[in-house]
Amino acid sequence: MSGANGHGATLAEKILARSAGLEHVVPGEIVEGNVDLAMMHEQGAQTVAPFHQMGATEVWDPDRVVIAIDHWVPASTEGAAVLHRMLRKFAAETRLEHFYDVGQHGICHQILAENGWVVPGDLAVGTDSHTNMLGAMGAVAAGIGPTEMAAVLALGRLWLKVPPTVRIEVRGRFGPGVTAKDLVLRILGEVKTTGAQYKSVEYGGPTIDRLSMPERFTICNMTTEMGAKTGMVAPDQTTYDYLAPIAKHAMHPLRPDPDAAYERRVEIDVDGMPPMVACPYSPDNVRPLPEVAREHVVIDQAFLGSCTNARIEDLREGAALMKGQKVAKGVRFIVSPASTKIYDQCLKEGLVQLFTDAGAVFTNSSCSACFGGNMGILAPDETCASSSNRNFPGRMGAKEAKIYLMSPAAVVASAIRGEVSDPREFA
Amino acid sequence: MQDVIEGRVWTLGADVDTDQIISGKYLTIIDPNELKKHVFEIALPEFAAQARAGDILVADENFGCGSSREHAPQAMRAIGVGAVVADSFARIFFRNAINLGIPTIEARGVRAIFATGDPARIEMRAGRVTNVRTGASVEFPPLPPHLLDLLEAGGLVEKVRRELEARAGKVPAAP
Ligand code: SF4
Numbered sequence: 114m115s116g117a118n119g120h121g122a123t124l125a126e127k128i129l130a131r132s133a134g135l136e137h138v139v140p141g142e143i144v145e146g147n148v149d150l151a152m153m154h155e156q157g158a159q160t161v162a163p164f165h166q167m168g169a170t171e172v173w174d175p176d177r178v179v180i181a182i183d184h185w186v187p188a189s190t191e192g193a194a195v196l197h198r199m200l201r202k203f204a205a206e207t208r209l210e211h212f213y214d215v216g217q218h219g220i221c222h223q224i225l226a227e228n229g230w231v232v233p234g235d236l237a238v239g240t241d242s243h244t245n246m247l248g249a250m251g252a253v254a255a256g257i258g259p260t261e262m263a264a265v266l267a268l269g270r271l272w273l274k275v276p277p278t279v280r281i282e283v284r285g286r287f288g289p290g291v292t293a294k295d296l297v298l299r300i301l302g303e304v305k306t307t308g309a310q311y312k313s314v315e316y317g318g319p320t321i322d323r324l325s326m327p328e329r330f331t332i333c334n335m336t337t338e339m340g341a342k343t344g345m346v347a348p349d350q351t352t353y354d355y356l357a358p359i360a361k362h363a364m365h366p367l368r369p370d371p372d373a374a375y376e377r378r379v380e381i382d383v384d385g386m387p388p389m390v391a392c393p394y395s396p397d398n399v400r401p402l403p404e405v406a407r408e409h410v411v412i413d414q415a416f417l418g419s420c421t422n423a424r425i426e427d428l429r430e431g432a433a434l435m436k437g438q439k440v441a442k443g444v445r446f447i448v449s450p451a452s453t454k455i456y457d458q459c460l461k462e463g464l465v466q467l468f469t470d471a472g473a474v475f476t477n478s479s480c481s482a483c484f485g486g487n488m489g490i491l492a493p494d495e496t497c498a499s500s501s502n503r504n505f506p507g508r509m510g511a512k513e514a515k516i517y518l519m520s521p522a523a524v525v526a527s528a529i530r531g532e533v534s535d536p537r538e539f540a
Numbered sequence: 541m542q543d544v545i546e547g548r549v550w551t552l553g554a555d556v557d558t559d560q561i562i563s564g565k566y567l568t569i570i571d572p573n574e575l576k577k578h579v580f581e582i583a584l585p586e587f588a589a590q591a592r593a594g595d596i597l598v599a600d601e602n603f604g605c606g607s608s609r610e611h612a613p614q615a616m617r618a619i620g621v622g623a624v625v626a627d628s629f630a631r632i633f634f635r636n637a638i639n640l641g642i643p644t645i646e647a648r649g650v651r652a653i654f655a656t657g658d659p660a661r662i663e664m665r666a667g668r669v670t671n672v673r674t675g676a677s678v679e680f681p682p683l684p685p686h687l688l689d690l691l692e693a694g695g696l697v698e699k700v701r702r703e704l705e706a707r708a709g710k711v712p713a714a715p
Binding site: 158185190195267268310342505 | 606631704
């Protein structure tokens with residue numbers, strides 16, 4: 114027993130206690146946590162001014178800071194070019210060497226994941242809201258704003274209110290054509306976008322235990338859409354095997370106590386669960402995909418990309434369906450790998466050719482069409498099938514444009530048919 | 541930060557996300573005075589032109605959800621928004637706004653007692669927000685001392701500046 118009040122501690126409580134140098138912490142308590150890893154992307158350019166206004170000149174530990182530009186790579190506007198330049202200058206001045214610049218670039222969360230920058234027990238913060246993805250390592254990983262990042266760079270710590278924990282317990286086995294993305298959409302349909310506000314979400318149970326790291330990344334990634342501070346999976350052999358060759362610093366393999374006190378438990382059984390889809394205009398507007406497919410929702414664009422679902426496993430899954438098929442007439446299909454490493458892997462495996470042969474456009478790695486500020490922008494009356502994580506009004510361009518969120522396989526199925534489609538019909 | 545904040549209200553709905561506050565296409569703008577021209581372009585198009593310093597935003601649930609973009613509260617600070625009160629906030633927005641020194645208050649039921657244009661009165665330490673026109677009020681748990689201190693200091697930049705100066709053995713600058 115390591116919690117307070119006579120019961121065990123959740124994973125978030127254990128990690129925050131460690132980062133604050135305390136025996137135990139309780140939800141609601143404000144602690145000063147020592148940061149193990151700080152990540153900045155383009156928004157980090159806004160960190161430069163407050164850092165200087167604070168009178169800071171040095172970064173607390175340059176080996177614990179990663180910069181990974183991803184939203185506009187290579188710079189697609191003059192404004193983006195200025196942000197990139199500010200970051201390069203700042204990195205040179207403060208001796209930040211772990212800069213994944215154009216050529217080594219990728220979506221910031223994927224860069225952290227595939228290079229082992231976040232390990233079990235870490236407190237990791239980043240200037241992007243989907244930093245939650247790294248909770249899959251068994252860490253507390255949270256998004257913060259650039260002013261707060263300036264304080265982290267200067268002091269190496271930040272204030273945190275210890276969140277209560279929601280435990281999401283998953284059992285059952287995925288049927289064919291059903292993926293981790295469908296599971297997290299299903300969870301969102303139940304928990305809703307406000308259901309875990311300020312909370313820590315702990316995913317567990319036999320189904321989660323069987324998931325690979327990429328699948329866990331997808332699930333933890335969309336914890337952000339539940340309003341949570343952080344979402345995590347306790348580290349196990351899968352985690353250690355993934356990190357063993359790449360971990361950048363020492364692991365603290367903490368796990369929740371069996372008698373931990375959870376604010377709420379959500380139980381999900383995936384046996385017999387169909388593929389799911391989040392309909393406009395909220396990631397929690399979730400319905401079974403076959404039901405939506407019956408309504409013949411015609412699409413103008415399909416997007417296989419983003420930090421949620423553009424890893425090699427996702428692209429292979431999409432390619433398996435794409436093989437020998439063509440993108441429907443009138444559909445623009447954009448495929449954007451999550452990192453340059455994944456791009457290279459796609460080249461080696463012939464996936465680039467496979468997608469372009471089918472009529473898709475295969476782009477370099479970036480956030481791409483995900484956020485409506487770079488490429489693949491939607492006109493007001495257009496509809497997109499997307500493997501990304503948000504479908505709020507205006508997310509991919511025009512505020513009237515409609516975005517349906519689904520698994521990579523479902524995106525490809527939809528690209529082939531030209532309407533929102535169930536990937537299982539291609540089996 | 542004053543203990544009592546008064547101002548004219550603008551109301552907003554539920555789930556106003558950061559895309560609706562500052563759209564993705566403006567994210568490469570760094571100058572807050574440029575940003576403020578585009579604030580709420582989607583959620584409240586007349587706001588940017590008509591807002592005055594000291595105006596108070598009153599929103600429903602989950603205000604500021606979506607991305608971690610600090611552009612959203614920065615644009616509000618550039619306008620001089622006196623306070624943001626909502627039934628509930630998204631976490632990162634709440635932190636960003638407080639860190640920038642904007643009084644940010646979670647008061648359950650607040651949206652229901654205001655219409656745009658009403659005068660509001662917020663008592664920070666007592667934990668009460670009142671519609672001065674109708675007399676209706678709701679209570680809220682006052683911010684914890686740690687956050688009141690942060691607002692008192694004028695935000696995180698000032699707070700860290702004082703700490704770094706104290707560490708370097710300098711006398712804290714006069715306020
Ligand atoms: S891919 Fe999309 S959600 Fe992920 S970091 Fe980029 S813009 Fe954000």
